[in-house]
Amino acid sequence: NMLILFETPAGLALFKVLKEGKLKKEDDYFKHFETPEKASKFVKMHAFKRFKDTKEALKTVTKLLEGKLTKKVKKFLKSNCITDEVQEKIACFDKDLAKTIQNKLGIECEVGNKCRELIRGIRYQMSSLLEGLSEKEMRNMSLGLAHSVSRYKLKFTTDKVDSMIVQAVSLLTDLDKELNNYAMRLKEWYSWHFPELEKIVNDNETFARIVLTLGMKSNISKVSFDGVVPEDVAEDIRKACEISFGTEILEEDETNIKALASQVVEITEYRATLSEYLSNRMKAIAPNLTILIGELVAAKLIAHAGSLINLAKLPASTIQILGAEKALFRAMKTRKNTPKYGLIYNASLVGQAQSKFKGRIARTLSAKASLCC
Incomplete structure (x- = not known):
């Protein structure tokens, strides 16, 4: 039997597919969720674990998004998916989460387009399939949880x-x-x-x-x-x-x-x-780049690119002229020689070089800088 793991702002739900034979024959599953009546004939609530408060909801949702499980979720899945007679199969929305459930609990999981379509259909008829929760309550819970998750992600952002x-x-x-x-x-x-x-x-x-x-x-x-x-x-x-x-x-x-x-x-x-x-911050976040071109030039390059990740994505040719965009476009417009360097000119290796070697050193340095990021 197939169970669909479905997360809601109110709690975690497991839905049982009543007409599992149709899953193998059909490709368009959404037609079974066009009306509440059709949806209730196709899937049925198997188990529901309500969140105690927003704190528990935030902890559970953030763990699920990271492909991890809390103790309460493990207990919920074990008690409702594993029995003496038969072991259910779970349809998941996320590949990492499915892998975690399979490794930690030994429950067979399925992911893919079919699972996503089923979850989309349940979400479409969520208010009718979840008993005891009105649409207004679900909307308020969803808004509160969305704000909490956003604050959590902003607090622990990698770009901080x-x-x-x-x-x-x-x-x-x-x-x-x-x-x-x-x-x-x-x-x-x-x-x-x-x-x-x-x-x-x-x-x-x-x-x-x-x-x-x-x-x-x-x-x-x-x-x-x-x-x-x-x-x-x-x-x-x-x-x-x-x-x-x-x-x-x-x-x-x-x-x-x-x-x-x-x-x-x-x-x-x-x-x-x-x-x-x-x-100190530059030595911690970009030690190689700091040693190569100095903390001030490296920090200016990161600031100009927006973040270290954005800088790492740029090719060496772009890093070389980063900060000299106006001169580049002016040269392209007037069909003159393009600039050989931008912010990287302030690096000690470029500044100390002879004029005829500055462009060559800037090109080599930018190539090494792109590897250092």
């Missing part, structure tokens, strides 16, 4: 780590832009008061720390630059301060300039923390 990397590298790019703008504004603003400092100190963070330490030029004899700059640089700053021709500023100006300098220092420190976080 990828999305963290995409967000981190995008933020890192934004921080670099903002940091450059803030540092440039700070240098321009403070140069009205002490223009010589910009020529002595080039680093943005060091410049901001000197501004926070020094403030007005008149404080040069009172402050110490220990831990900010080396002693020889500090001496140059003192000498430049004595002969500086910058204009005087008010205390209110000094307060605002120092506020901007503190922002530059804070953003620089946060950028260093974010960069370390990104480096």
